Amino acid sequence: MNKTSLYQSHLDAGAKMVDFGGWHMPINYGSQIEEHHAVRRDCGMFDVSHMTVIDVAGVEATDFLYKLLAGDIKKIQVNQALYSTMLNEQGGVIDDLIVYKQADNRYRIISNAATRDKDLDWMNDQVKDFSVTIEEHPDLAIIAVQGPNSEHILNQLVAADLSQLKKFRSIKSDDLFIGRTGYTGEDGFEIVLPSDRAPDFWQKLMDAGVKPCGLGARDTLRLEAGLHLYGQDMDEDNSPINCGLAWSVRKQDHDFIGGSVIAQQREQGADHKMVGLVLDGRGILRHGQTVSDDTGEIGIITSGGFSPTTERAIALARIPKNNTHEKLTVHIRKKQLPCHVVKPNFVRNGQSLLED
Amino acid sequence: MSYVPDNLSYTASHEWLEKIADGRYRVGITEFAQEQLGDIVFVELPETDEAYAQEDECGVVESVKTASDLYAPLGGTIVEVNEALEDNPELINDSPYDDGWIFVMEIDDDSDLDSLLNPEDYRNSIEDEE
Known part of the structure; x- marks a missing residue:
């Protein structure tokens, strides 16, 4: 290990x-x-330190990242950072990452640890037509x-x-x-x-x-803080539009990998959205628990747990975009327990954002 | 090495039992168990006056990290639960063998008692996990 x-x-x-x-x-x-x-x-x-540090450099580094990433690499200046997803051709999320612009055509990417191998394989596959070097820094x-x-x-x-x-x-x-x-x-x-x-x-x-x-x-x-975790709140089967990350995807020029699917989803509207859930009674919300309204099962908790700041059980859940119920139930060990829907951001600057 | 008191009996699923009267046992989880779980934030207590067979699921202890089932260590009826845990589940972290007790059980007969571990056996069983 x-x-x-x-x-x-x-x-x-x-x-x-x-x-x-x-x-x-x-x-x-x-x-x-x-x-x-x-x-x-x-x-x-x-x-x-388990996270992956990858430096991307070369005369076409900006062009390469403009194609590789769903975010808009061209909008950041030297010494600025960008949060972005990296998508497959189907618009699914291969990984999320932060890219720091260190100089013109020199960037540092920090991506997840568990996705290291597939990230590097993917980047090395995609870089072939570009005059760019990719170097990992273990x-x-x-x-x-x-x-x-x-x-x-x-x-x-x-x-x-x-x-x-x-x-x-x-x-x-x-x-x-x-x-x-x-x-x-x-x-x-x-x-x-x-x-x-x-x-x-x-x-x-x-x-x-x-x-x-x-x-x-x-x-x-x-x-x-409502920040997503790769592998739970996003994965290769869901586009960033469907998991609450539309804000991180550039609005014009869908000529990035996966972009044609994203453009289509933007036009037709997303199927799903991410919401916050707060359990009304006692118990703990967990990843994988199903979410229901009065018609039956409609979604799933992607991340859940006890929130020490609010002292409540909170969760991120993926539900249909058109579902506007304020009250839903969560299946926990044979019971359907009531919870209410909130913005997926529970705490900011040390303070609870929940009304109580 | 986690503390394993000499005056208690144990199960392989990390419950401890204290004999408080003939056929009457107080039950909790061991110091080792609470250390493995981390900060405990919710306890689903068993129903009182409910009968359980040995090893039946009878409740849940949830930490920040994970949920862990509680098992009836013996066949019998749960006659009392520690209601203080509803508002202060962290008592199990702070005092696993005392204020953090979880329930009291009246056993059907003595036949299940043979399956319990003595302190030395329990110490050996957790030594590998530590």
Whole structure:
């Protein structure tokens, strides 16, 4: 199994390690809920070095990414980042990723760990007609520092002035590559650095009071923020239009891979939408539970769980676009339990968005 | 190594039993079980005055991570449940052998008792998993 360069740091911090897609990763360091609250209220950090770093460069790099990605790579400037999906010919999502523009025709992509092999195969297949090189960087570590106090804490540890760094922008600071991005719904940074430097930097963050957080808290934080998880909330069988990611797909020039299907779906209207669900009574919503209205089964929970910030059971669910019921039921162990429909964004900047 | 008290009996599915009177047992899940589950956020308690056969599903403990079924460790009737867990399921994390008890069972007869694990056997059984 793969280990990140922070493996020993996790053990030293008392992590409970699990197999996460072939990687030894920390699920928590004691209490997932405390870690969750640390990110909402103060500052926490995650080792996400298992994610895939791919540099794309060459005179046709922009043209290549304009074809490869459903998002609009041409609209971002140097030092800006873009969230995008990468689709197959049928419009299904191969992966979602963040691409940072480092220079004209030089980009850095950070994509998921579990999809590494198929992503690289796909990109290498598609790149053949372009004057572009694709280079993976397994020698790099990534630490996500997230929470309202991250700017203040991180600013004391790096040379760059992060107060000047806007959201979804990046900056180089010595051998650190820092993006003001994240996966928690809080302000925060993702720091790409050489693997051999990562344990020392992690320790500096620990000494500054940043709480190490596991993948468990990462999942509840992103769910509260309504951020999608590849493999659950999106997959190769569903287009971004059908899973609530239409906003990330460019509106003109559907000449990207999968674009003709997307154009058709846009014209005819999508079949499905993503909604948020909140369970009215007691229990926990989970991935895979079915959702019903008075006509019977209509959809499925793609991600669900206990939300530590709202102290409610919340979920993302895919249901037919034309279903406008405010109340639905969820099947949990032989029972149909009532829940209500909300916007798929439960928490913002540390505060619950649920009415109660 | 998780704490395994010497005065209790155990099941392979990580329940503990404390004899509180003749034919009457208090049941919870072990420290090892709660450590594996992580922060517990919901407990579906068994119905009281309901009869269960040994190993029947009788409730659910859900953590942030996963849902885990509770099994009747013996055949009998559940006569009392720990209602404090409805509002404070984390009692199972904080005090698995005491405030975090889950239910009390009156057993039908003594024949199921032989299937329970003593503390040493239970320690051995979790050693491989730890």
